[in-house]
Amino acid sequence: MPVMLAWLLTAAAGSVEAPRLRTAAMAGDWQTVQAMGRAALLELVRLYSQSSPRERATIAQLFYNLGWK
Numbered sequence: 001m002p003v004m005l006a007w008l009l010t011a012a013a014g015s016v017e018a019p020r021l022r023t024a025a026m027a028g029d030w031q032t033v034q035a036m037g038r039a040a041l042l043e044l045v046r047l048y049s050q051s052s053p054r055e056r057a058t059i060a061q062l063f064y065n066l067g068w069k
Contacts, residue, residue: 016036016039018043020032020036022047025044025058030066044059048060
């Protein structure tokens with residue numbers, strides 16, 4: 001687990017525009033999120049944790065479509 005945390009923190013070092021990411025995520029636009037790179041991951045996790053169940057389903061599908069490991 002510590003390796004994953006270190007990886008996420010490193011990924012977050014890049015900047016991502018939170019409003020743009022939210023718009024893309026809520027639209028299920030995984031291609032736009034993918035173009036933002038792995039720096040979007042921490043913001044997506046934060047967004048997921050603050051979302052309604054319906055929005056969480058959309059974000060979960062987005063994670064699935066991204067297929068990042």
